[in-house]
Amino acid sequence: QVTLKESGPALVKPTQTLTLTCTFSGFSLSTSGMRVSWIRQPPGKALEWLARIDWDDDKFYSTSLKSRLTISKDTPKNQVVLKMTNMDPVDTATYYCARVVGQQLVTEGRYYYYYYMDVWGKGTTVTVSS
Amino acid sequence: DIQMTQSPSSLSASVGDRVTFTCRASQSIGSYLNWYQQKPGKPPKLLIYAASSVQSGVPSRFSGSGSGTDFTLTISSLQPEDFATYYCQQSYGTPRSFGQGTKLEIK
Numbered sequence: 396q397v398t399l400k401e402s403g404p405a406l407v408k409p410t411q412t413l414t415l416t417c418t419f420s421g422f423s424l425s426t427s428g429m430r431v432s433w434i435r436q437p438p439g440k441a442l443e444w445l446a447r448i449d450w451d452d453d454k455f456y457s458t459s460l461k462s463r464l465t466i467s468k469d470t471p472k473n474q475v476v477l478k479m480t481n482m483d484p485v486d487t488a489t490y491y492c493a494r495v496v497g498q499q500l501v502t503e504g505r506y507y508y509y510y511y512m513d514v515w516g517k518g519t520t521v522t523v524s525s
Numbered sequence: 526d527i528q529m530t531q532s533p534s535s536l537s538a539s540v541g542d543r544v545t546f547t548c549r550a551s552q553s554i555g556s557y558l559n560w561y562q563q564k565p566g567k568p569p570k571l572l573i574y575a576a577s578s579v580q581s582g583v584p585s586r587f588s589g590s591g592s593g594t595d596f597t598l599t600i601s602s603l604q605p606e607d608f609a610t611y612y613c614q615q616s617y618g619t620p621r622s623f624g625q626g627t628k629l630e631i632k
Contacts, residue, residue: 441624441626442626444623455620491568491569493568500578502555502556502575502592507555509578509616511574511580512569512614513580515569516568
């Protein structure tokens with residue numbers, strides 16, 4: 396059974412750095428093709444993709460938040476860590492991590508690899524306030 | 526970055542209705558389109574991947590179609606548990622992106 400769980404502070408002050416940990420089980424980030432993403436959702440608003448780390452340590456970030464985000468993994472511990480610097484009240488949100496898997500399918504006679512977030516953590520709520 | 530636009534932003538329907546949600550990408554994304562369902566206080570749940578492949582365990586009343594820039598999610602006969610918010614997400618380019626969501630409400 397695949398599970399993911401987010402952890403971190405519930406409250407941070409403006410300008411501080413937020414550190415969130417995603418602890419997972421049921422899969423390994425050493426497996427070829429495996430990936431973990433972070434997504435957030437401000438209260439009453441839409442989902443926003445933040446970052447992704449792949450099994451081969453490739454890292455990808457939201458364009459608008461790239462300068463503030465760092466994603467890393469600790470494969471033996473089955474953890475992915477997201478750091479976000481210079482927190483602001485607009486960063487108040489529920490932060491989710493999710494497993495990303497891929498599947499090869501035939502489309503119009505050709506093989507393509509499709510990726511999707513199949514299992515999500517329950518999320519952790521972070522409030523930014525002084 | 527690829528922008529995803531969903532319409533309508535909200536929709537009212539009754540149990541038993543057939544409902545269609547629309548998602549449009551700012552550039553062609555082939556079939557690299559996923560759909561998620563989210564209920565209040567819960568994480569999103571994957572419904573459809575690769576535009577039309579139904580995730581294991583998802584009821585057959587859910588279906589997806591489209592390619593290129595225009596995609597649809599259809600619920601053939603609404604059930605009470607289907608009232609939720611639905612998001613599309615492109616997996617063609619990085620950074621990934623979501624639509625702003627369509628909230629399905631009871632009429």
